[in-house]
Amino acid sequence: MFLNNKKIICVAILLFNINILADENHNNIEFNIDNGELKPINASGHAPIGVMGEHMHKKSEWMASYRFQHMSMEGNRIGTNEVSPEFIVTNVANRFSPPATLRVVPTKMTMDMHMFGAMYAAADWLTLMFMGMYIEKSMDHITFQGGSGTTRRGTFTTTSSGIGDTKVSGMFRISKNNTNKVHINMGLSLPTGDTDKRDTILTPGGARNNVVLPYGMQLGSGTFDILPEVTYSGKIDELSWGAQYMGTFRIGDHKGYSLGDIHQVTSWLSYQPQPSVSISTRLAYKNEDKIDGIDGRISLPVQTADPDKYGGDTINLYFGLNLVGQTGALRGHRLALEAGIPVHQDLNGPQMETDYTITAGWQFAW
Numbered sequence: 243m244f245l246n247n248k249k250i251i252c253v254a255i256l257l258f259n260i261n262i263l264a265d266e267n268h269n270n271i272e273f274n275i276d277n278g279e280l281k282p283i284n285a286s287g288h289a290p291i292g293v294m295g296e297h298m299h300k301k302s303e304w305m306a307s308y309r310f311q312h313m314s315m316e317g318n319r320i321g322t323n324e325v326s327p328e329f330i331v332t333n334v335a336n337r338f339s340p341p342a343t344l345r346v347v348p349t350k351m352t353m354d355m356h357m358f359g360a361m362y363a364a365a366d367w368l369t370l371m372f373m374g375m376y377i378e379k380s381m382d383h384i385t386f387q388g389g390s391g392t393t394r395r396g397t398f399t400t401t402s403s404g405i406g407d408t409k410v411s412g413m414f415r416i417s418k419n420n421t422n423k424v425h426i427n428m429g430l431s432l433p434t435g436d437t438d439k440r441d442t443i444l445t446p447g448g449a450r451n452n453v454v455l456p457y458g459m460q461l462g463s464g465t466f467d468i469l470p471e472v473t474y475s476g477k478i479d480e481l482s483w484g485a486q487y488m489g490t491f492r493i494g495d496h497k498g499y500s501l502g503d504i505h506q507v508t509s510w511l512s513y514q515p516q517p518s519v520s521i522s523t524r525l526a527y528k529n530e531d532k533i534d535g536i537d538g539r540i541s542l543p544v545q546t547a548d549p550d551k552y553g554g555d556t557i558n559l560y561f562g563l564n565l566v567g568q569t570g571a572l573r574g575h576r577l578a579l580e581a582g583i584p585v586h587q588d589l590n591g592p593q594m595e596t597d598y599t600i601t602a603g604w605q606f607a608w
């Protein structure tokens with residue numbers, strides 16, 4: 243009941259953001275020269291930096307971008323309930339039994355992503371986009387001793403890093419007037435990220451074994467993924483808003499498994515007190531399926547080795563800042579920051595819960 247109320251409130255906020263204003267006769271200030279004077283570039287012309295593929299470009303325009311995203315996770319939950327490592331190792335069944343219960347618990351994880359993007363508008367109605375990334379992951383664990391009980395054997399950390407999956411997409415203009423814009427984005431994720439990363443773990447028996455890391459520590463999905471998107475955005479005076487749906491659908495499987503499909507819906511509202519600055523708030527809902535199938539190399543008494551302990555429903559609330567240079571060498575350079583905290587996490591657990599996400603970015607179009 244409590245959960246349903248939260249969902250209803252969030253949907254209401256999404257709809258409110260979408261419908262907050264509707265107007266016709268307003269000039270969208272563009273990046274051009276009028277009467278010999280530079281026209282202002284609007285900071286709110288781009289959505290909060292955590293939203294991908296949310297704007298298009300004019301014919302022949304290029305854009306380069308760099309985004310850094312840091313995600314921090316700590317603690318575990320089953321559904322919406324937080325659970326301790328001791329609870330997990332005495333209550334949660336190990337699908338690779340024996341031992342009967344899980345004996346290793348991840349306690350903390352960080353993920354840093356460096357995303358390099360390029361956009362090019364082949365026509366006013368078509369913008370092409372490319373994104374490559376470099377990922378660094380780190381996960382801390384507690385190993386409990388033997389096959390039962392709550393005696394701690396020790397702790398260990400696994401890490402992985404390298405390039406992630408590569409995304410290419412085409413964005414197609416559906417409609418545009420002075421207030422409202424709609425486009426769709428047909429994207430494809432190429433499996434360039436590694437799925438064979440290994441590191442050393444501490445077993446309940448005290449051995450230090452080098453193993454293939456669980457799914458969450460790998461760098462790519464292993465599959466080609468289709469990424470359909472629909473984006474709506476609107477603007478009147480100093481207010482801008484928008485909404486986007488983004489899907490991730492795995493094609494086939496790889497090494498016996500495929501990561502869960504993902505549905506994401508987000509909606510934002512931003513206020514631009516002056517052209518060079520805008521502040522924003524955003525809600526994002528994400529639904530992710532469990533992993534389908536299993537990688538036969540991964541069989542450890544830890545939740546991250548279990549394909550059923552992935553996915554769930556999350557809602558995040560974000561606050562963002564966009565800046566754009568107006569004059570001289572800084573003209574057209576955008577800097578942006580967005581920070582988010584979860585307001586709802588219903589996880590196929592035990593699974594690690596997210597504490598916060600920060601995205602910072604630079605963009606420049608010419």
Ligand SMILES: [Cu+2]
Nearest residue numbers: 297299305361
């Ligand atoms: Cu762009």
